[in-house]
Amino acid sequence: MAKLLALTIIVIAIASAIPVVMHTWEAPADVSTHGYMIDEQMSETMIEAGVSFLAAQIILAIFIWKFSSFSSNGKKRTFPGGAKGLVIAALVLVGAEVLALGVFGVKAWATVYFTPPSTTALPIQVQAGQFAFYFRYPGPDKKFGPLHPELINEANQNFLGLDPEHDADSRDDIVTAEMAIPVNKEIHLLMHAKDVSHSFYVPALRIHQDFVPGLDLSVHFTATKTGKYEIVCSQLCGLGHYSMRAYLNVLSPEDFDDWMKKEAALQ
Amino acid sequence: MQQAVPAVHAAPHHGPPTTFIRKHVFSLDHKVIGKQYYALALVAVLTGMVLSWLMRIHLAWTNASIPGLQLLSANGAPGGKMTPEYYLQLMTMHATIMVFFVLTTAPFAAFGNYFLPIQVGAEDMPFPHFNMMSFWTTFVAFCVLISAFFVGDGPPLAGWTAYAPMSAIGKAAGPGEGTGQVLWATAIGIFCIGQLLGALNFISTVLDMRTKGMTLARLPVTVWAWFITSCMGLTAFAVLMPATILLILDHVAGTSFFVASGLVINDQLLPHSGGSTLLWQHLFWFFGHPEVYIAIVPGMGIVTHVLITNMRRPMLSIKAILYSLWALAFLSYMVYGHHMFVSGMNPFSSLAFSFPTLMITIPSTILVLIWIGSLYGSKLRINSASLFALGFISMFVSGGVSGFFLAQPSIDIMLHATYFVVGHFHMVMGVAAMFGIFSGTYFWFPKMTGRMMNETLGKAHFWLTFVGTYCIFMPFHYLGWAGNVRRYASFTDDFLKPLVPLHQFITVAALFTGAVQLIFFYNLIHSRFKGAPAPDNPWEGTSLEWSMPSPPPWNNFGGKDPVVYHDAYQYGVKSSTGADYVMQTSPEQVPAEGD
Numbered sequence: 001m002a003k004l005l006a007l008t009i010i011v012i013a014i015a016s017a018i019p020v021v022m023h024t025w026e027a028p029a030d031v032s033t034h035g036y037m038i039d040e041q042m043s044e045t046m047i048e049a050g051v052s053f054l055a056a057q058i059i060l061a062i063f064i065w066k067f068s069s070f071s072s073n074g075k076k077r078t079f080p081g082g083a084k085g086l087v088i089a090a091l092v093l094v095g096a097e098v099l100a101l102g103v104f105g106v107k108a109w110a111t112v113y114f115t116p117p118s119t120t121a122l123p124i125q126v127q128a129g130q131f132a133f134y135f136r137y138p139g140p141d142k143k144f145g146p147l148h149p150e151l152i153n154e155a156n157q158n159f160l161g162l163d164p165e166h167d168a169d170s171r172d173d174i175v176t177a178e179m180a181i182p183v184n185k186e187i188h189l190l191m192h193a194k195d196v197s198h199s200f201y202v203p204a205l206r207i208h209q210d211f212v213p214g215l216d217l218s219v220h221f222t223a224t225k226t227g228k229y230e231i232v233c234s235q236l237c238g239l240g241h242y243s244m245r246a247y248l249n250v251l252s253p254e255d256f257d258d259w260m261k262k263e264a265a266l267q
Numbered sequence: 268m269q270q271a272v273p274a275v276h277a278a279p280h281h282g283p284p285t286t287f288i289r290k291h292v293f294s295l296d297h298k299v300i301g302k303q304y305y306a307l308a309l310v311a312v313l314t315g316m317v318l319s320w321l322m323r324i325h326l327a328w329t330n331a332s333i334p335g336l337q338l339l340s341a342n343g344a345p346g347g348k349m350t351p352e353y354y355l356q357l358m359t360m361h362a363t364i365m366v367f368f369v370l371t372t373a374p375f376a377a378f379g380n381y382f383l384p385i386q387v388g389a390e391d392m393p394f395p396h397f398n399m400m401s402f403w404t405t406f407v408a409f410c411v412l413i414s415a416f417f418v419g420d421g422p423p424l425a426g427w428t429a430y431a432p433m434s435a436i437g438k439a440a441g442p443g444e445g446t447g448q449v450l451w452a453t454a455i456g457i458f459c460i461g462q463l464l465g466a467l468n469f470i471s472t473v474l475d476m477r478t479k480g481m482t483l484a485r486l487p488v489t490v491w492a493w494f495i496t497s498c499m500g501l502t503a504f505a506v507l508m509p510a511t512i513l514l515i516l517d518h519v520a521g522t523s524f525f526v527a528s529g530l531v532i533n534d535q536l537l538p539h540s541g542g543s544t545l546l547w548q549h550l551f552w553f554f555g556h557p558e559v560y561i562a563i564v565p566g567m568g569i570v571t572h573v574l575i576t577n578m579r580r581p582m583l584s585i586k587a588i589l590y591s592l593w594a595l596a597f598l599s600y601m602v603y604g605h606h607m608f609v610s611g612m613n614p615f616s617s618l619a620f621s622f623p624t625l626m627i628t629i630p631s632t633i634l635v636l637i638w639i640g641s642l643y644g645s646k647l648r649i650n651s652a653s654l655f656a657l658g659f660i661s662m663f664v665s666g667g668v669s670g671f672f673l674a675q676p677s678i679d680i681m682l683h684a685t686y687f688v689v690g691h692f693h694m695v696m697g698v699a700a701m702f703g704i705f706s707g708t709y710f711w712f713p714k715m716t717g718r719m720m721n722e723t724l725g726k727a728h729f730w731l732t733f734v735g736t737y738c739i740f741m742p743f744h745y746l747g748w749a750g751n752v753r754r755y756a757s758f759t760d761d762f763l764k765p766l767v768p769l770h771q772f773i774t775v776a777a778l779f780t781g782a783v784q785l786i787f788f789y790n791l792i793h794s795r796f797k798g799a800p801a802p803d804n805p806w807e808g809t810s811l812e813w814s815m816p817s818p819p820p821w822n823n824f825g826g827k828d829p830v831v832y833h834d835a836y837q838y839g840v841k842s843s844t845g846a847d848y849v850m851q852t853s854p855e856q857v858p859a860e861g862d
Binding site: 008048056063079098099153154195196197199201208209210211214215230237 | 350351355424432433436440441442526527531532534542545583587609610615617618622628629633635636640641642643644645646647648649654661664665668669671672675676677678680681683684685726730733734737741745746748749750753755757758759760761
């Protein structure tokens with residue numbers, strides 16, 4: 001029975017690793033300038049975690065195979081080096097491993113969160129509410145008008161609570177339900193929540209940030225490939241959470257200009 | 268060598284139970300209370316498992332009608348077809364029931380209540396009435412939680428994490444967010460009281476009730492594990508309880524602890540102002556992360572205890588295990604922010620929480636290496652208890668290595684709130700902790716009932732559960748890598764649709780593995796009444812529970828305080844009786860084998 005358990009553990013460990021090695025299931029291809037750092041960090045972690053996983057499971061299996069009461073003969077033996085060697089190995093090897101992961105991981109994190117957006121970044125505001133995203137572009141004046149939550153009225157299509165009558169800056173603002181951005185242009189996304197917590201998750205862009213009611217948050221990124229990508233909510237927000245999504249259209253600069261003109265005409 | 272001994276207790280804490288009620292219902296006996304906790308955990312785990320079945324069926328075949336589900340909720344499942352909101356409501360209840368009423372009660376409150384006083388040589392806990400209250404408050408908490416199924420629009424849908432402001436603004440936020448959410452918060456608040464009473468009793472029993480000769484160094488590792496867990500419980504539940512009170516006040520007293528200004532629902536500006544969304548998350552995870560260790564540390568103690576008994580020799584270093592358990596407990600308070608990397612918390616804080624999270628790998632690795640290294644050259648006895656203990660190690664490794672990923676904020680950008688997280692915590696605090704519970708059950712059942720469990724059924728239970736749980740939870744990680752967001756009632760996004768076949772595989776595995784647990788329930792109930800009579804010491808153990816009859820009398824040691832002469836693990840020795848062990852109560856001084 002011990003040998004069967006040992007074999008089972010080895011089969012499970014190897015079978016678990018196969019889809020990882022074969023890349024059977026993996027994230028959508030990266031289309032951002034910073035995403036490669038996250039992917040590299042992921043790969044390095046995968047190697048370290050994978051080796052730890054396989055080594056621990058296989059050694060466990062070998063010891064079960066060799067040292068159960070049915071299969072071992074003769075006198076008991078103690079692990080060479082005893083506990084001291086194992087504790088030192090854990091401290092040194094795992095200590096170095098986690099230190100390396102931690103230090104190298106800072107780079108990717110810092111690129112997203114510690115580096116300010118460039119002054120030329122295109123600002124886009126996004127509001128998350130049950131169960132839709134709305135996007136606002138500042139228009140030719142490059143200024144967002146103030147928000148008045150008390151004016152939000154979905155029936156009148158005032159999704160963000162704008163008051164163009166009194167706020168001059170709001171008059172040329174463009175509000176859309178779909179997000180479009182120019183390729184290879186840095187975007188500065190200004191995020192706020194209307195009601196409860198939500199999240200802005202675009203796997204292909206390697207961007208993930210919660211909307212927190214009461215906090216104005218921002219992220220910045222640059223998309224490198226034109227195409228249509230899904231923006232999904234990943235923070236449980238209510239009964240329609242699973243269906244809360246929008247599309248992100250990454251367009252060529254010309255197509256983006258056309259799109260902006262078309263959307264401006266619809267306001 | 269005789270060591271310094273703590274004060275010996277003399278007078279009994281309570282007399283023998285004289286009525287049925289005192290013996291079986293409102294019992295002061297820690298053993299009965301332990302069994303009551305275990306029974307509650309069984310009811311809870313059955314409920315939680317059935318809920319998980321319903322959820323899994325819905326995820327795999329979203330339009331399927333589940334016969335009879337409409338009886339539970341006509342609105343939530345019209346014609347047996349689950350609505351998206353009812354999926355979230357069942358999910359909230361599944362997680363809450365499992366985390367609080369199974370993973371906290373069974374390994375800690377159930378086994379701890381039964382065996383901690385015995386293993387330190389005490390007749391009972393120092394505060395038997397508090398102990399009784401601890402169980403009955405927990406029971407009331409469970410009833411309050413379950414009552415949410417039967418009120419208004421049902422249980423809350425905000426998840427077991429109950430993130431504000433959704434959990435704080437009432438029914439406008441969604442079905443169950445009114446009365447259901449208040450009942451949830453009330454239940455958890457009451458549960459905290461029960462656990463605080465329990466933790467106080469556990470701590471004072473270990474510190475003040477040890478019998479003659481039972482120095483701290485001679486305590487079994489299980490006692491240390493329950494003691495450490497109690498210390499965590501005392502500080503973690505003491506934070507969660509006021510948090511739930513504030514949450515209830517936001518509902519019923521018009522306060523705004525967790526609700527910011529300017530929020531709009533259904534085109535209506537909410538009257539709340541000035542609260543903080545992230546305050547709830549900080550309070551909740553300050554409890555929530557230690558809670559992971561509250562669930563798993565007792566299992567680590569049980570598995571160590573079971574393995575030593577079956578290896579017939581001590582661990583390579585019991586001190587390394589104990590220091591690692593303490594390190595886990597200490598670090599668990601410094602890492603909770605890794606649940607909040609993308610929450611909008613200051614990104615510098617994320618790094619501050621990331622490093623301790625990565626550091627927690629070190630004590631975890633020491634534990635695994637000591638367990639595995641101790642197997643080297645041993646003559647491990649294979650039985651249901653030791654199989655589940657070995658399975659625990661395998662599961663803990665599998666669930667542990669995924670922590671490498673989630674500890675790093677940059678990778679969390681991809682994996683946060685995906686099925687990778689679900690796979691990680693199910694393996695490490697769900698399945699591994701359950702394996703600890705199973706191991707403890709097969710090991711201690713003879714002592715608790717006076718009857719042996721059926722080993723053949725026990726082994727069948729292990730094999731099918733071991734393979735089944737891997738089939739369920741390993742694929743969760745693959746889903747997470749592919750970006751599969753958790754807490755979705757169905758998968759309609761373009762990038763999620765290709766993952767549905769994998770979800771169907773998981774559902775089949777979950778139904779199968781759940782059904783396998785019926786073997787365990789049958790074995791448990793059948794053996795309780797028809798099992799072979801158990802000897803006092805069926806596993807040839809050394810600790811104090813094996814030096815008393817099976818089952819023990821109401822006052823444990825028959826009114827006499829046992830005297831302890833050894834540490835808890837004198838195995839691999841040559842005793843005068845020819846046995847390879849010496850019990851803690853035996854005055855015989857023996858050389859170790861090979862000396």
